[in-house]
Amino acid sequence: MVEFYRPQTLEEALQIRAEKHATPLAGGTDLLVRYRNWAGTLPKLSNSVVYVGHLPELGGIGVSGNGVGPEIRIGAAVTYSELLAHPSIPEILKRASWELSAPGLRNIATLVGNICNASPAADAVCALYVLDAEVEISGPKEPRRVPLHEFIQGPGKTVLKNNELVTAVYLPSSSLPITAYHKVGTRRANALSKLSFCGVAKLESGSVAGVAIAVGAVAPTVVRSREIEQRITGLRLDDIEASMADIMAGYDELIKPIDDQRSTAVYRKQTAHGLIERFLREEIRGAS
Ligand SMILES: Cc1cc2nc3c(=O)[nH]c(=O)nc-3n(C[C@H](O)[C@H](O)[C@H](O)COP(=O)(O)OP(=O)(O)OC[C@H]3O[C@@H](n4cnc5c(N)ncnc54)[C@H](O)[C@@H]3O)c2cc1C
Structure with missing residues (x-):
């Protein structure tokens, strides 16, 4: 029988994870849709569930100095509406959160749910890639921090073990003020x-x-290339055009979309190329 747990503390939630391997549930806007059943009936869950959306240890957004600049800690139960209301959240993450779904969903869905669902089309994950986000994992051992691009291994796959929970996301101080989403x-x-x-x-x-450039839904995980970004860094605005073919050949290697119910591979590829070129040709220049 599927059981539903509502622990009072993080410690209790971790104990349930360790003993029952229960699936974490936050806003439920991915999980309950994945296991949806006929209208008016309960979701067809195959595993027990542990609700974590109310845990005080997973709430709140904190800003602290880390020696280089302010670092932001976003608790795993923080919703998009809370992100949008906080003055320290970087513009790019606010833009992605603002365009995600609709207000009712943003009031219950969490950023960490978007990460743990590990969909290549996760909008907030795309923003977190350019922000060099790190994921905090808690379990039987000391909490550890993993770079987001290592945490997500492929569609629906993460490094999270079945006795662990994600407890927070960390954003290092960002020094890149020009933003396009x-x-x-x-x-x-x-x-x-x-x-x-x-x-x-x-x-x-x-x-x-x-x-930093990231494109979502064009490969098994969000596409970001630090190597191509290094080639762009240092270029004068007037010289970007001369390097464009080389830059786009680099991205062409990485952008490998699929056809699905939402779009075609051809459309995704052409549009991704167009958006990268527009950013480099116009949007960066427009900010100068
Ligand atoms: C109508 C609708 C519109 C949507 N529009 C968008 C959109 O525009 N863009 C977009 O990117 N997404 C969209 N989504 C998907 C979804 O809303 C987001 O991915 C959201 O961020 C998921 O958060 P949640 O709290 O609801 O996650 P849940 O459904 O509760 O969980 C998602 C996954 O994360 C795991 N999980 C949750 N919390 C933890 C934790 N603390 N530790 C470990 N694992 C955890 C769960 O086990 C599950 O596997 C939409 C969904 C719906 C239903």
């Missing part, structure tokens, strides 16, 4: 993305002093 979907609200694009950058004296 584009969600390509069928409708303005309540539509999963055909693809999503996040770009952040910084200019100094007409040259790119730093850049």
Whole structure:
């Protein structure tokens, strides 16, 4: 029989994870949809469930100094509405949260649910990639921090063990103030993305002093290449065009979309290329 647990503390939740291997439940907007049943009937869950959305240890957004600059800690039960209301959340994550679904869902769905679901089309994950986010995992041993791109291994796959929980997300201080976010979907609200694009950058004296680009839903995990970003960094704005073919050849190797019910591989590839080029040609320049 499927059991439902509502622990009072993180310690109790971890004990339930360790003993029962119960599936964590936060907002339920992915999990309960995945196991949906006929209208009016309970979800068809195959495993016991442990609710974590109310745990005080998983709530709240904290800002602290880490020696380099402010670091933001987002608790695993924090919803998109809470992110949007907080003054320290970086613009790119707010843009992605704002365009995610609709207000009712943003009031209950969590950022960490988006991460743990590990969908290549997860909009907030795309933003977290350009922010160099780290995931805090708690379990029987001391909590550990794992870079997001290592935490997510593939569609629906993470490094989380069945006796662990994600307890927070950390964002290091970001020094890239130029922000571009584009969600390509069928409708303005309540539509999963055909693809999503996040770009952040910084200019100094007409040259790119730093850049991070991520594209979601065009490969098994969000695409980000630090190697290509290094090639872009240092280029003068006027010289980007001359390097564009080389840059896009690099991204072409990584952008390997599929056809599915939301879009075609051809559309996703062309649109991803177009958005990267637009960011480098126009959006960075527009901010100078
Ligand atoms: C109508 C609708 C529209 C949507 N639109 C969008 C959209 O535009 N963009 C988008 O990216 N997504 C969208 N989604 C998907 C979903 O809302 C998001 O992925 C959301 O962030 C999931 O959060 P949640 O708290 O509901 O997660 P849940 O459904 O509670 O959990 C999701 C997964 O994370 C695991 N999990 C949750 N918390 C923890 C934890 N602390 N530790 C370990 N594992 C945990 C669960 O076991 C499950 O596997 C939409 C969903 C619906 C129903």
